[in-house]
Amino acid sequence: MCGIVGYIGKEEALPVLINGLKALEYRGYDSAGVAILVDGEIKVKKSVGQVKVLEKDLEHEKFLGHLGIGHTRWATHGAPTESNAHPHTDCSGRISVVHNGIIENYKELKKYLETAGHKFTSETDTEVVPHLIENFLKQGNNFDTALIDTLKMVKGAYALAIIDRDNPETLYATKLSSPLVVGAGVGENFLASDPSALIGKTKKVIYLKDGEIAKINSRDIRVINLEKEVSPFEIIQLEWNLEQAQKGDYPHFMLKEIFEGPEVVRATFRGRVRSSKNLVKLGGLEQVRERLKEVKRIIILACGTSYYAGLIGEYLFEEITKLPTEVHFASEFRYRDEPFDEGTAVIVISQSGETADTLAVLEKAKKQDLLTLGIVNTVGSTIARETDAGVYNHAGPEIGVASTKAFLSQLTVLIMMAIYLSKDKSSTKVILKELEDIPAKIEKILAQSDNIKKLAEKCRGYDNFLFLGRRYNYPVALEGALKLKEISYIHAEGYGAGEMKHGPIAMISEDFPTMAIIPQNSVSDKMLSNIEEIKARKGPVFVIATEGDERSASLANEVIYVPKTLEPFEPLLTIVPLQLFAYYVGTNKGFDVDKPRNLAKSVTVE
Numbered sequence: 001m002c003g004i005v006g007y008i009g010k011e012e013a014l015p016v017l018i019n020g021l022k023a024l025e026y027r028g029y030d031s032a033g034v035a036i037l038v039d040g041e042i043k044v045k046k047s048v049g050q051v052k053v054l055e056k057d058l059e060h061e062k063f064l065g066h067l068g069i070g071h072t073r074w075a076t077h078g079a080p081t082e083s084n085a086h087p088h089t090d091c092s093g094r095i096s097v098v099h100n101g102i103i104e105n106y107k108e109l110k111k112y113l114e115t116a117g118h119k120f121t122s123e124t125d126t127e128v129v130p131h132l133i134e135n136f137l138k139q140g141n142n143f144d145t146a147l148i149d150t151l152k153m154v155k156g157a158y159a160l161a162i163i164d165r166d167n168p169e170t171l172y173a174t175k176l177s178s179p180l181v182v183g184a185g186v187g188e189n190f191l192a193s194d195p196s197a198l199i200g201k202t203k204k205v206i207y208l209k210d211g212e213i214a215k216i217n218s219r220d221i222r223v224i225n226l227e228k229e230v231s232p233f234e235i236i237q238l239e240w241n242l243e244q245a246q247k248g249d250y251p252h253f254m255l256k257e258i259f260e261g262p263e264v265v266r267a268t269f270r271g272r273v274r275s276s277k278n279l280v281k282l283g284g285l286e287q288v289r290e291r292l293k294e295v296k297r298i299i300i301l302a303c304g305t306s307y308y309a310g311l312i313g314e315y316l317f318e319e320i321t322k323l324p325t326e327v328h329f330a331s332e333f334r335y336r337d338e339p340f341d342e343g344t345a346v347i348v349i350s351q352s353g354e355t356a357d358t359l360a361v362l363e364k365a366k367k368q369d370l371l372t373l374g375i376v377n378t379v380g381s382t383i384a385r386e387t388d389a390g391v392y393n394h395a396g397p398e399i400g401v402a403s404t405k406a407f408l409s410q411l412t413v414l415i416m417m418a419i420y421l422s423k424d425k426s427s428t429k430v431i432l433k434e435l436e437d438i439p440a441k442i443e444k445i446l447a448q449s450d451n452i453k454k455l456a457e458k459c460r461g462y463d464n465f466l467f468l469g470r471r472y473n474y475p476v477a478l479e480g481a482l483k484l485k486e487i488s489y490i491h492a493e494g495y496g497a498g499e500m501k502h503g504p505i506a507m508i509s510e511d512f513p514t515m516a517i518i519p520q521n522s523v524s525d526k527m528l529s530n531i532e533e534i535k536a537r538k539g540p541v542f543v544i545a546t547e548g549d550e551r552s553a554s555l556a557n558e559v560i561y562v563p564k565t566l567e568p569f570e571p572l573l574t575i576v577p578l579q580l581f582a583y584y585v586g587t588n589k590g591f592d593v594d595k596p597r598n599l600a601k602s603v604t605v606e
């Protein structure tokens with residue numbers, strides 16, 4: 001994980017770096033640091049904790065310069081201490097490096113360098129990089145050659161930003177498996193782990209490819225490969241705007257992003273759905289239209305919340321598209337020996353488009369010549385570029401570490417895809433009509449946020465929670481439990497209600513509440529029987545029910561209502577109160593819900 005930034009140009013580097021790091025804090029916030037070229041010397045400052053601590057520590061220091069790099073850390077190798085914080089330097093202080101990724105062979109390299117007399121000051125894997133460059137410079141190489149020789153020695157994953165005191169006009173960047181974008185400005189250029197750090201600075205970005213080295217000055221960007229040949233690049237125009245990346249009047253990004261739900265669903269289907277004509281148009285899939293006709297089996301691969309969206313996709317593809325579908329954690333699938341047959345299509349779902357495991361299974365599927373499709377939010381990200389075709393979410397930047405609005409947009413894309421791929425469209429018109437009504441229905445749920453807040457206040461004392469759902473709401477139970485865990489650190493388990501009697505019921509007591517998701521649907525009677533069983537064992541029960549459903553309400557200690565909808569759309573409604581519930585429990589406990597402990601938004605290491 002970790003976030004890295006770089007700047008070269010007409011402005012003072014420090015404020016640009018600090019603002020960029022703040023935007024990237026969702027990637028990690030164990031420590032932060034900057035290195036800036038000041039009067040011909042590299043000055044480094046590092047602090048433990050969030051970027052605001054570093055900013056405060058720099059208040060009375062002079063860090064005036066126009067070339068610099070910065071880092072916000074999610075600790076992998078070495079505790080979150082000042083010495084382990086990035087940037088890391090060589091023995092002489094000439095070279096300074098920030099890194100996102102893992103150098104897998106760092107132990108051997110460190111041993112080799114120590115034997116050659118290099119002094120290390122941290123426990124990190126990263127520190128071998130500046131020392132290796134120094135080592136190759138000492139052998140009489142120029143900087144480009146020293147960097148290339150270094151990259152040929154390191155194994156693992158990296159995005160690196162590097163400054164060299166003796167090349168004061170150049171910001172260096174290179175990557176392998178970890179994301180890195182160059183932002184193209186006027187009289188200035190930028191570097192960042194992802195474009196959210198560049199919003200408000202430039203909308204023009206270049207996604208570096210693996211094995212490329214960017215040599216950036218204030219007017220020019222040159223990209224070469226490890227053979228020193230010029231590498232052509234494409235400048236991509238971003239759609240995101242500054243407002244989307246700011247909290248506005250909301251206390252947290254998470255709350256803002258939950259409240260963006262209705263607009264996000266609209267933005268996801270806008271221009272793609274015409275219910276009157278029973279039509280779904282997904283431009284990103286047109287180029288593989290013919291291959292899609294041959295698809296006989298779908299495998300959905302993803303991590304975290306995107307995986308739970310995938311589980312709902314399984315129900316959708318089976319019910320609407322009538323295609324056998326399976327869903328796997330990307331982290332598991334990458335080590336399976338699943339036999340594939342012709343006609344298998346892989347769909348990878350990723351908000352960031354950079355998750356390491358998801359990227360790995362995409363590569364695996366490509367090696368098998370399977371058709372690969374992406375559902376990705378971040379335009380131009382690695383997964384978006386590597387898939388054969390795909391559909392962008394159009395959810396806008398998601399900053400809160402716990403995914404909320406991206407989940408809604410993923411479900412919306414999955415519904416559209418399920419209809420797009422279905423051969424029999426006789427029943428899809430009514431589904432498309434309902435999709436257009438979903439944003440207004442989410443608004444009705446958001447209008448009850450005060451009630452959900454009161455429920456969260458009552459629940460803050462519980463140490464455990466069981467979330468139950470069935471069919472389309474089974475993955476919602478998993479995602480609801482995940483949200484509560486992530487944000488409030490309360491132990492929560494999501495379960496299919498039918499499985500409750502096979503174990504979880506043993507935990508039920510007066511102190512072990514259940515959140516039951518019971519909209520009126522084909523399985524609500526079964527769900528209600530399960531709730532009776534919990535009540536008989538004195539377990540408190542909170543229920544998400546359909547408006548006007550007296551029966552569920554009569555069993556519940558508290559009830560939150562959602563509007564009636566078609567069964568495949570229920571997750572788009574039932575998850576919203578659960579997102580709000582987790583948010584309010586977390587804030588009630590005083591936690592920083594936008595940056596939950598130990599988590600990072602984009603997991604770019606294995």
Ligand code: G6P
Pocket residue numbers: 303304305306349350351352353354355358401402403599600601602603
């Ligand atoms: C991390 C984030 C989750 C996210 C998951 C997958 O765990 O904290 O919010 O769902 O990664 O990320 P992706 O970007 O691939 O959807």
